[in-house]
Amino acid sequence: MKKWIRFIQANNLFMKIFLVMGISIIAVSISITYSSIRMSSNLFMDTFSITNSKIMNQITERFNSFTDSIVSASLEVDTNGTIKQLLQEEQENAIDQSIFYYHMTMEMDRIYAEVDPNDTNMIIMSNNQDIFNMNYIKWPVDAEKLANHEMIDRVEASSNDIVYQFEDSEVTNGVPMIIASKALKLRSDYIYGYLFFSLTERDLKKFYESYTGVGNNVMLVTPSGQIISSNQEEMIGELSPKLLDYAKSFEDENSEYRKVDIFDQNYIFLSEYIPSLDIYLVNLIDHEIIADNVINTSEIVLISIAIVSSAVLVAFLILRKMTVSISQLVHQISDMARYQFNKPLKETGGYETRKIAKAFNYMLNELHDYVQILMDTQEKQRKAELETLQHQINPHFIYNTLASIKFMIRQEKKEKAADTIDSFISLIQNSLSNIEETITVEQELENLKNYVQINQARYGDRIQVNYLVAPDCLHLFLPKLVIQPFIENAFFHAFTKKKTGFIQILIAQKEHSLICEIIDNGDGMIPERLDNKTIKTKEKRQLFSGIGVKNVHERIQLLYGKDYGVQIESEPAKGTKVKIKLPIRET
Amino acid sequence: MREKFSTKFWLLIVAILTAMVLAACSGGDDEGGGDETTEGNGEGITAWAWDPNFNIAALELALEHYDNEDFEMEIIENAQDDIVQRLNTGLSSGTMNGMPNIVLIEDQRAQSFLQSYPDAFYPIGDYFNTEDFAEYKIAPTSFDGEQYGLPFDTGVTGFFYRTDYLEEAGYTHDDLVDITWNEYVEIAKDVKEKTGQAMLSLDPNDLGILRVMMQTTGTWYTTEDGTIQLEGNEPLQMALENYKELMDNDVVKLNSDWSQYLEAFNSGDVASVPAGNWIAPSVEAEESQAGLWRVAPTPRLDMEGAVNASNQGGSSFYVLNIDGKEEAAEFLGETFGSNVEFYQDLVQEVGALGTYIPASEGDAYQFENEFFNNQQVVYDFSQWMEEIPQVDYGMNTYGIEDILSAEIQQYLDGKSLEDVLSDAQTQAENQFK
Structure with missing residues (x-):
């Protein structure tokens, strides 16, 4: 759990940006996909319905031209004198009949050309049940059945000139067809024959079949609700009052199309009334099938999914690359302090992060340089200070020494005076003239001896100084005036209570270091005066040179590092032990 | 190195994405392309023929015998x-739109099509061996040295008659063999008198019976060089006299179309059917009349050289020069053109007598037909077939007949035969000059 929280925190930036980006990409594509599918399907349905209503008009036109051809053919038959005469004549023998048949057929052939292009069949039946059938394949008429069919009664009873009806009964041998029938009447209303035009449902279908397709159905509905023709054959002959209702109400509406629920399905409904045939032309469009056929929803969705996933993937990778490097940068920067600002940042990742890291590193380097310069300057300053201190010989020392020598001369201690003057000269010479910072142990020893000689000349021999120097140390180098301040300290401060004592100076190599020890058996120091291995002195000015006990330690560390320095151990009334640790330097 | 790797990685991703998008697009194209090709092959072969009992049945049988699963054929029945x-x-309009691939054309009509529209038909001589077919079928089905039609039925005629009616009128089978048309008229009168039934059914618009009569003597409306010979054509004169005699004596039941023609004998209204052998299946269609029918040789004209054999309405299959012609020709060649077994079945199941010579040796020809009183109908027909006098039908047979049928009505109405023929001759000459 904590791991998770840490992970989330670590990837906080990435998560935020990625979530926002991912969600918006997905949301945008979903909404665009959805709305484009919806819009295109709506647009398609609209245009489809408009096209279909135009098609309906075309089909209606074809029906009208069909009925027109029937009307004009029936008019021709009606006004044809030959047919009228032939049908009214009685044929007594085969010859009469032959002539009758021949001429009827000849006349009808001519008129038949009018309706033939529509695959319509034309039949005339005389009162003697002679049948003249122009295309027996379409309707093999049985004269007796036809003559006794209620169709005849209907024609006779109807005030209409031409009566259209749908038949699929025995009279048509079960073949569904539309039959237009007309009674051929004289002015006196005497019926001299019957004229029929038949159009099988199969041929009728050709009027509209080319416009139909899966989900786009056309059907013809009679005013009694019977479906007499449809591209869906199983529907032919069915009764559907509901469909009729829709068709009737659609006439009153003025809409392009409407949506209906029929045959347990949702359809788009268009309808047209064909007055000449007294039927309703109905177009049912299955919205789903049609739209599915045209609009490949799954393909659109698949394409969207592919684009979205690739976009998200790319976004993921780019973001990951960017944010990870930024996070790493942040991590590295926050870690800076641990490495004392010495470790530069890794310049990896994207362009931006690389630039930032570069700038940061540049700044870090500059800073380092400035700090280095500052430190160098400070060190230089310190050295200069020490150097000046080192080169300063206390004027009091000179004055006192000279005064002592004067007394020696007055007392006529010539030898002693001369020795003191020699020591003084070489001491001053060494202190002032030797500009090199380091000198050999031997030289330092010489200086010490001179110094001790002067002091003893001035103050007497009550403090003895012993030197114990390992011979292998003599050629080693050490900074000037490192030991002298401690001897001075011992001379002037260690023997205030005890009047006599000795100071031992030990110089030897030990564990790859040069160890110098200044041990006295004087008063010792009270612990308060010992502070962090150095001695607190009230005096600001030293007796001999500017270098005091206090800054020896400082100076050694400045020169050689933390491993080296001065250690002081002291016990009151027992003495003090000063240990100076220096590196072994042969030059 | 790292830098290089990541560049390559991005290039790879771009490539993959491009490939994905392209794949999605091209996928759609493939589907579209697939649809188009299936549409192209969707149109099957169509065949037009008439007579469901005979020609259509033969085509359906051929389809059963044709073992090509990819082949689909729609057989459409139309009146001839x-x-x-x-x-x-x-x-004539030049648009082959809505035309069938295979069409059945009567031999007597074939030349008028082949000569008028030679480019509209596809020569199918390469799909079968013409020497396998009766020689008299080759002339009407070929033109200009190219074989266009695949010969089908012979059209050999017979005199189908009702044994019960004829017996009632006092005639036996022997009385009906090798008679003349004059005798036929006399028999008709007796039948009418004794039984009250008409002897035969005729359509005034179809002069097939005249052609049957005329061919027994080997004459035609035209000579071999195409000259119209109506005036002074003795066999035609005699045929017309016989025709008028039949009408005058009221022994004819008139019909105005094929269905009424079939109805006439199927309902038992007529005593005989002098027609091509192709009518046999339609006669047999009325099963209640089994055993009541027999076939005698066609009556001949009462003239020197006339034989008791004639031909009517034999037809052949033609392939139109439109898409699918190769498939159609192959189908015809594999079935009607070479399949002996198919012809055996054709004889037995449909009763159709083909003109494919290798098939005539089979057992099926000896088949005794129960419907026709165990007569070996097919064998008899094949015998009569060999006697048919050869005639060149020319290309104007039906044109002349249209003129003639109008004149015949006047002849029936009392116009003299000489005038009828000379008027018809004049009209025909004017029309077919």
Whole structure:
């Protein structure tokens, strides 16, 4: 759990940006996909319905031209004198009949050309049940059945000139067809024959079949609700009052199309009334099938999914690359302090992060340089200070020494005076003239001896100084005036209570270091005066040179590092032990 | 190195994405392309023919015998007149739209099509061996040295009669063998008198019976060089006299179309059917009349050289020069053109007598037909077939007949035979000059 929280925190930036980006990409594509599918399907349905209503008009036109051809053919038959005469004549023998048949057929052939292009069949039946059938394949008429069919009664009873009806009964041998029938009447209303035009449902279908397709159905509905023709054959002959209702109400509406629920399905409904045939032309469009056929929803969705996933993937990778490097940068920067600002940042990742890291590193380097310069300057300053201190010989020392020598001369201690003057000269010479910072142990020893000689000349021999120097140390180098301040300290401060004592100076190599020890058996120091291995002195000015006990330690560390320095151990009334640790330097 | 790797990685991703998008697009194209090709092959072969009992049945049988699973054929029944009219309309307009791949054309009509529209038909001589077929079928089905038609039925005629009616009128089978048309008229009168039934059914618009009579003597409306010979054509005169005699004596039941023609004998209204052998299946269609029918040789004209054999309405299959012609020709060649087994079945199941010579040796020809009183009908027909006098039908047979049928009505009405023929001759000469 904590791991998770840490992970989330670590990837906080990435998560935020990625979530926002991912969600918006997905949301945008979903909404665009959805709305484009919806819009295109709506647009398609609209245009489809408009096209279909135009098609309906075309089909209606074809029906009208069909009925027109029937009307004009029936008019021709009606006004044809030959047919009228032939049908009214009685044929007594085969010859009469032959002539009758021949001429009827000849006349009808001519008129038949009018309706033939529509695959319509034309039949005339005389009162003697002679049948003249122009295309027996379409309707093999049985004269007796036809003559006794209620169709005849209907024609006779109807005030209409031409009566259209749908038949699929025995009279048509079960073949569904539309039959237009007309009674051929004289002015006196005497019926001299019957004229029929038949159009099988199969041929009728050709009027509209080319416009139909899966989900786009056309059907013809009679005013009694019977479906007499449809591209869906199983529907032919069915009764559907509901469909009729829709068709009737659609006439009153003025809409392009409407949506209906029929045959347990949702359809788009268009309808047209064909007055000449007294039927309703109905177009049912299955919205789903049609739209599915045209609009490949799954393909659109698949394409969207592919684009979205690739976009998200790319976004993921780019973001990951960017944010990870930024996070790493942040991590590295926050870690800076641990490495004392010495470790530069890794310049990896994207362009931006690389630039930032570069700038940061540049700044870090500059800073380092400035700090280095500052430190160098400070060190230089310190050295200069020490150097000046080192080169300063206390004027009091000179004055006192000279005064002592004067007394020696007055007392006529010539030898002693001369020795003191020699020591003084070489001491001053060494202190002032030797500009090199380091000198050999031997030289330092010489200086010490001179110094001790002067002091003893001035103050007497009550403090003895012993030197114990390992011979292998003599050629080693050490900074000037490192030991002298401690001897001075011992001379002037260690023997205030005890009047006599000795100071031992030990110089030897030990564990790859040069160890110098200044041990006295004087008063010792009270612990308060010992502070962090150095001695607190009230005096600001030293007796001999500017270098005091206090800054020896400082100076050694400045020169050689933390491993080296001065250690002081002291016990009151027992003495003090000063240990100076220096590196072994042969030059 | 790292830098290089990541560049390559991005290039790879771009490539993959491009490939994905392209794949999605091209996928759609493939589907579209697939649809188009299936549409192209969707149109099957169509065949037009008439007579469901005979020609259509033969085509269906052929389809059963044709073992090519990819082959689909729609057989459409049309009246012969309708086929002729549609072919004329379609071929003369030059648009082959809505035309069938295979069409059945009567031999007597074939030349008028082949000579008028030679490019509209596909020569199918390469799909079968013409020497396998009766020689008299080759002339009407070929033109200009190219074989266009695949010969089908012979059209050999017979005198189908009702044994019960004829017996009632006092005639036996022997009385009906090798008679003349004059005798036929006399028999008709007796039948009418004794039984009250008409002897035969005729359509005034179809002069097939005249052609049957005329061919027994080997004459035709035209000579071999195409000259119209109506005036002074003795066999034609005699045929017309016989025709008028039949009408005058009221022994004819008139019909105005094929269905009424079939109805006439199927309902038992007529005592005989002098027609091509192709009518046999339609006669047999009325099963209640089994055993009541027999077939005698066709009556001949009472003239020197006339034989008791004639021909009517034999037909052949033609392939129109439109898409699918190769498939159609192959189908015909594999079935009607070479399949002996198919012809055996054709004889037995349909009763159709083909003109494929290798098939005539089979057992099926000896088949005794129960419907026709165990007569070996097919064998008899094949015998009569060999006697048919050869005639060149020329290309104007039906044109002349249209003129003639109008004149005949006047002849029936009392016009003299000489005038009828000379008027017809004049009209025909004017029309077919």
